[in-house]
Amino acid sequence: MTADPGPVVCDLPETGPSPDPVLELRHITKRFPGVLANDDVSIAVAPGEVLALLGENGAGKSTLMNVAYGLLAPDAGEVLVDGRVVSVRAPRDAIALGIGMVHQHFMLVEPLTVTENIVLGGEPTSAFGVIDRDVARRRVVELSDRYGLKVEPDARVRDLSVGRQQRVEILKALYRDARILILDEPTAVLTPQEVNELFDIVRELVSEGLAVVIITHKLEEVMAFSDRIVVMRAGRVVGETVPSACDEQSLARMMVGRDVVLRVEKSPHQPGSPLLEVMNLSVLDDRKLPAVRDVSLVVRAGEVVGIAGVDGNGQRELVEAIMGLRRPTQGTITLKGRDITHDNPRRTIAAGVSHVPEDRHRRGLVLDFDLVENVALGDHRRPPFSRYGILDRAKLEQEARRRIAEYDVRTPDEHVAAANLSGGNQQKLVLARELGRDPDVLIAAQPTRGLDVGAIEFVHRRILAERDCGKGVLLVSMELEEVMSLSDRILVMYEGRVVAEFEGGAVTEEELGVFMTGGGRPGAEALGSEGTDA
Amino acid sequence: MLLSDIITPELFASAVRLATPIALAAVGASICERSGVVNIAMEGLMLIAAFSGTAVALLSGSTWLGVLAAVVASMAFASLHAWASINLRADQVISGTAINILALGTTGYLMETVFGHPGTTDPVRTIRPVFDFPSGGSGALATVWTWVDTVLFSYTPIVYFGMFAAVFLTWALYRTRWGLRLRSLGEHPRAADTVGIDVYRGRWSAVLASGFMAGLAGANLTLEQVGSFTEGMTNGRGFIALAAMIFGRWVPGGGYLAALLFGFADALQLKLQIFSDVIDIPPQFFLMLPYVLTVVVLAGVVGRAVAPAAVGKPYKAKG
Ligand SMILES: Nc1ncnc2c1ncn2[C@@H]1O[C@H](COP(=O)(O)OP(=O)(O)OP(=O)(O)O)[C@@H](O)[C@H]1O
Numbered sequence: 098m099t100a101d102p103g104p105v106v107c108d109l110p111e112t113g114p115s116p117d118p119v120l121e122l123r124h125i126t127k128r129f130p131g132v133l134a135n136d137d138v139s140i141a142v143a144p145g146e147v148l149a150l151l152g153e154n155g156a157g158k159s160t161l162m163n164v165a166y167g168l169l170a171p172d173a174g175e176v177l178v179d180g181r182v183v184s185v186r187a188p189r190d191a192i193a194l195g196i197g198m199v200h201q202h203f204m205l206v207e208p209l210t211v212t213e214n215i216v217l218g219g220e221p222t223s224a225f226g227v228i229d230r231d232v233a234r235r236r237v238v239e240l241s242d243r244y245g246l247k248v249e250p251d252a253r254v255r256d257l258s259v260g261r262q263q264r265v266e267i268l269k270a271l272y273r274d275a276r277i278l279i280l281d282e283p284t285a286v287l288t289p290q291e292v293n294e295l296f297d298i299v300r301e302l303v304s305e306g307l308a309v310v311i312i313t314h315k316l317e318e319v320m321a322f323s324d325r326i327v328v329m330r331a332g333r334v335v336g337e338t339v340p341s342a343c344d345e346q347s348l349a350r351m352m353v354g355r356d357v358v359l360r361v362e363k364s365p366h367q368p369g370s371p372l373l374e375v376m377n378l379s380v381l382d383d384r385k386l387p388a389v390r391d392v393s394l395v396v397r398a399g400e401v402v403g404i405a406g407v408d409g410n411g412q413r414e415l416v417e418a419i420m421g422l423r424r425p426t427q428g429t430i431t432l433k434g435r436d437i438t439h440d441n442p443r444r445t446i447a448a449g450v451s452h453v454p455e456d457r458h459r460r461g462l463v464l465d466f467d468l469v470e471n472v473a474l475g476d477h478r479r480p481p482f483s484r485y486g487i488l489d490r491a492k493l494e495q496e497a498r499r500r501i502a503e504y505d506v507r508t509p510d511e512h513v514a515a516a517n518l519s520g521g522n523q524q525k526l527v528l529a530r531e532l533g534r535d536p537d538v539l540i541a542a543q544p545t546r547g548l549d550v551g552a553i554e555f556v557h558r559r560i561l562a563e564r565d566c567g568k569g570v571l572l573v574s575m576e577l578e579e580v581m582s583l584s585d586r587i588l589v590m591y592e593g594r595v596v597a598e599f600e601g602g603a604v605t606e607e608e609l610g611v612f613m614t615g616g617g618r619p620g621a622e623a624l625g626s627e628g629t630d631a
Numbered sequence: 632m633l634l635s636d637i638i639t640p641e642l643f644a645s646a647v648r649l650a651t652p653i654a655l656a657a658v659g660a661s662i663c664e665r666s667g668v669v670n671i672a673m674e675g676l677m678l679i680a681a682f683s684g685t686a687v688a689l690l691s692g693s694t695w696l697g698v699l700a701a702v703v704a705s706m707a708f709a710s711l712h713a714w715a716s717i718n719l720r721a722d723q724v725i726s727g728t729a730i731n732i733l734a735l736g737t738t739g740y741l742m743e744t745v746f747g748h749p750g751t752t753d754p755v756r757t758i759r760p761v762f763d764f765p766s767g768g769s770g771a772l773a774t775v776w777t778w779v780d781t782v783l784f785s786y787t788p789i790v791y792f793g794m795f796a797a798v799f800l801t802w803a804l805y806r807t808r809w810g811l812r813l814r815s816l817g818e819h820p821r822a823a824d825t826v827g828i829d830v831y832r833g834r835w836s837a838v839l840a841s842g843f844m845a846g847l848a849g850a851n852l853t854l855e856q857v858g859s860f861t862e863g864m865t866n867g868r869g870f871i872a873l874a875a876m877i878f879g880r881w882v883p884g885g886g887y888l889a890a891l892l893f894g895f896a897d898a899l900q901l902k903l904q905i906f907s908d909v910i911d912i913p914p915q916f917f918l919m920l921p922y923v924l925t926v927v928v929l930a931g932v933v934g935r936a937v938a939p940a941a942v943g944k945p946y947k948a949k950g
């Protein structure tokens with residue numbers, strides 16, 4: 098990963114200007130302290146068009162879209178809707194203009210229900226502003242059926258895993274019937290099947306005249322669903338193309354300014370002795386319903402064990418139980434032969450386990466802390482970072498600077514609040530802390546969520562490097578490609594159980610998909626809940 | 632001999648009366664904090680209202696004009712708090728504290744300038760109870776009627792308004808568009824903003840609503856109960872109201888019930904003081920009762936109550 102933008106790689110075929118853009122951003126400039134996030138950026142999208150906005154982490158994509166949605170005030174430039182200059186002072190102006198947005202970091206009110214979150218701001222009411230709850234619920238159910246995004250209308254958002262929250266966030270935007278839909282990484286934690294279903298419908302809406310701007314790091318989505326592609330780097334537009342005139346490799350090169358290995362090769366593995374052993378583990382979720390049922394698994398030294406599964410099948414609870422964040426109802430967890438079932442996270446970390454949580458905002462970072470403090474979390478009690486309970490700021494800052502450089506966290510300096518980093522850079526910061534600790538066992542949930550292709554390559558290499566030097570890795574990911582390319586063994590979780598186990602490389606995405614949705618081939622490697630560690 | 636002397640209908644009625652200023656403030660504070668603004672100024676707002684209400688009632692001769700003045704004055708000071716904590720994004724605890732100090736100073740100063748002496752004002756005519764049913768004869772039925780009449784039908788208008796407000800606002804918080812939006816403001820104002828809700832306006836109206844309720848609390852205290860103003864007469868009720876709000880888990884009805892508990896403790900201690908000779912416990916001990924209850928409630932039961940996630944955090948609309 099290099100911070101050097103390199104020479105501008107432009108690839109501008111004759112796309113021809115789209116007729117009458119419905120949304121146009123002209124010469125937008127947005128400056129944050131120490132960062133020029135948008136530097137004279139102009140883009141336009143027409144009705145019936147899907148515009149993909151690509152760019153490495155911190156390129157300024159979210160900033161640009163937040164300007165269009167009224168969440169940020171640009172220092173210069175203007176927003177046009179239907180060819181007229183409009184003033185978007187707040188999101189409600191954008192909504193009135195027909196703009197809808199799915200936010201990279203979900204805008205969900207945790208204690209409210211799914212239905213309440215979706216209708217908030219556009220509640221169906223009977224007389225005197227009384228919410229018509231039946232109508233609200235029915236609309237949510239209809240919407241979720243129509244788009245193939247399953248949600249439980251009465252569940253509280255705080256009880257949902259990130260994948261489910263993602264669905265709610267998307268439904269929220271669709272509920273509002275926007276003419277212009279901005280999607281900022283809508284698919285980061287969706288399964289491929291959900292992505293396909295969603296885009297089929299979005300395509301339908303687009304053919305009826307919807308305009309879509311989508312930000313994503315998944316290049317296959319871009320190739321499959323977009324009409325036009327704009328690439329940003331370091332706050333500027335550096336290229337524009339159409340899917341027929343490029344491929345994933347060339348797009349990746351345009352984004353990060355160098356060749357990217359989209360699928361890293363791994364050397365054959367020699368697993369050693371067991372590091373992490375989970376025996377007959379059962380865990381309840383936040384609603385006290387069984388989430389993990391009698392799961393056993395082993396992670397050996399020098400192997401990556403991948404867990405595939407549709408989100409919400411117990412992966413989160415399994416990880417939290419291992420980390421000591423959730424109390425199991427049954428079973429044991431041992432680390433290098435020592436029972437850590439009832440250890441708290443502090444002891445688990447001290448014993449050599451690192452954890453990349455699925456939700457960087459909820460569990461990964463203290464957003465108001467600066468980068469130094471965030472890097473220190475979890476190690477702050479140990480020398481050389483502190484002695485006798487007193488932090489050694491100089492050592493900490495030195496270490497933070499080293500990791501920021503190594504993990505290429507794009508930031509003006511190490512003293513900005515983590516909240517001010519771009520989404521992908523926040524993710525890199527979590528990785529810098531957890532991988533930088535040099536753990537014996539790494540438990541990584543959605544480790545590359547929101548990372549650009551260059552950063553993903555780097556993280557994948559790091560994970561394999563950990564494995565090659567004898568560490569154990571438990572990888573939980575929605576991203577089947579990621580699970581398949583990194584794992585030496587793949588376990589499939591369905592409804593809280595491990596329903597199948599495969600050797601890495603000996604299974605196809607389709608086969609995994611079958612087990613993930615509760616099916617299974619007779620006579621295959623499908624296993625009962627017992628004997629998964631065989 | 633003791634129990635039937637203590638457990639009388641009048642004990643419960645007096646509990647409700649004593650609870651009312653606290654309850655009104657607790658209901659107001661619940662609304663305010665649900666929007667994400669801490670309002671520890673309830674004490675000061677009540678005091679301002681108590682003074683303004685009495686002063687205007689005395690000068691104009693109209694008690695109801697006094698009630699209006701109490702509400703207006705309290706809302707005026709509440710808008711100071713709103714402006715400081717919403718528009719200027721000041722620390723809400725500091726802003727509230729400033730208003731409490733300001734209220735103490737202002738009322739003391741105005742006592743001197745308006746009435747020419749510190750301490751207590753002349754008495755005003757207090758507002759009469761809404762109902763005046765005749766007491767009914769004798770016998771068992773009469774006893775029942777005395778209980779019903781005293782516990783349910785003996786109160787002044789603002790007391791009934793407090794009950795109504797608690798029930799109505801609890802319903803509205805969970806069933807109306809207003810309530811849903813209010814809750815979203817206190818939990819995640821940016822999420823509310825992104826669906827088109829005006830965070831500043833929502834918070835402003837919530838703070839003003841708490842000012843309105845504090846105004847009524849002050850009016851109830853002076854114009855319906857005591858009948859005069861004394862410096863510092865709110866005597867911590869605004870803070871007890873905040874305890875009631877927490878105990879009631881930021882639900883208006885919960886706050887009201889918690890305030891009733893404090894009111895009952897107060898009524899009980901008043902009653903017990905009368906008997907302090909008989910049971911040989913110094914009266915100061917009973918005086919402590921409501922405050923001890925506050926401490927116990929805050930320390931113990933409240934541990935698990937969760938405040939709105941964004942309460943106390945200023946919101947910056949645009950970066
Ligand atoms: N509120 C803020 N305060 C200060 N700097 C900010 C703020 N928001 C964004 N930035 C900076 O602006 C730059 C662009 O950020 P932006 O979020 O637009 O990136 P992005 O292209 O969306 O990246 P990603 O793919 O990681 O989401 C980054 O360098 C980031 O640090």
Ligand SMILES: [Mg+2]
Nearest residue numbers: 159201519520
């Ligand atoms: Mg972004």
